[in-house]
Amino acid sequence: MNISLYDISVWVLPLVIAITFHEAAHGFVAWRFGDETALRLGRVSFNPLKHIDPFGTLLLPAMLLLSGSPFLFGYAKPVPVDFRNLKPLRAGMVMVALAGPGTNILLAVAAALAFHVVPLVPPEAARWVAHNLYNAVLINILLAVFNMLPIPPLDGGRVAVGLLPRPLAVPLARLEPFGMLILVAILILLPLAGAQFGLNLDVVSRLVRATTDSIFQLLLLLTGNA
Template sequence: MNISLYDLSVWVLPLIIAITFHEAAHGFVAHALGDNTAFDRGRVSFNPLVHIDPFGTLILPAMLLLAHSPFLFGYAKPVPVNFRALRNPRIDMVWVALAGPATNIALALAAALAFHILGFLPANAAQWVADNLKNTLLINVVLAVFNMLPIPPLDGGRVAVGLLPRALGASLARLEPFGMLILIGILILLPLAGSQFGLNLDIISTILQTMTGYVIQLLLVVTGNA
């Protein structure tokens, strides 16, 4: 299974930009709201080198490309945030969490708008730009939708912790150390178990695909592409 430089340029480049801007947005908003942890560690930056996780940002996406996976996924080093240092920890945590997905939606919107410039480009350049823009739209919407699942430590989980009544929020927050295990369970293990009994238990992936489709269609309509 060969992978070309063209494949890398139209998939990995949009992925690195999406992840970098997502993490940087968390850092910028946290810094603006009183927490200097990320700033002091040099993470309030759009320099991808400070956010790249060697496995999550480079090796994992490359492996998925080599395997001709139907989806591309990756992650960066999480931006450190000391929520107690925020001026209003409970509500500011919500703004910090929302910053990442909101930035991804903004990037997706910009990509959708940029489709209108393709007609002004030379034919040989237009295809490469078009593929980058399509993947930028897809990757950013997938990251935004996935991260808004209400499971800590995903952004949606932290939003839920901040907005729920304190007792419920505290109970949800206690799941954070087990959040990735829960995600692996519902996204991978549960569907595998269901397939052994002829059951489709891949409910979360179906919901994510449906929501991603709706958001992409909305962005295309808003930007005059549909």
């Protein structure tokens, strides 16, 4: 797979912005609901270096891309939140979790609307700007959809823990230490194992891609770009 400097330049900026705003939003909403942990540690910040995990944000996605993996997967440094400080607890947990994906959707809308100013950009830069905006819409929608999978520690898992009755919420919350292993198994190992037997077990990835594509097309339509 040949990846040019141009390809890197139109993916890195939208990815870094999407991750930075996602994580900063978690910390900001946690602070607004009474927990200052992220604020004290400098995580309510638009400085990407505060949020990027060298392996999870850069190395792992690059390895998967170069290996031809059926799904790209990565993560940033999790924003520390002491849920005991949130008031009210359950509403705070849900709102903190929704802050990241919600921010990504807002960024996707902003990028889609910005397509309308591309004709005003000098011709020599217009193609680069358009590709950045296109990738910003795609990346932010994908991050929002992926993070809303109902598996802790993803945001969707924490939303589910905050909304479900206690008998269901407690066992789901106990999965959090194993969440990343579950995701790797579902997104990478299961499809690879299925391929050995001629089976397409890439169910979750296909669901995420289909949902992302549907929201992408709808957003382009609503912002007058379709």
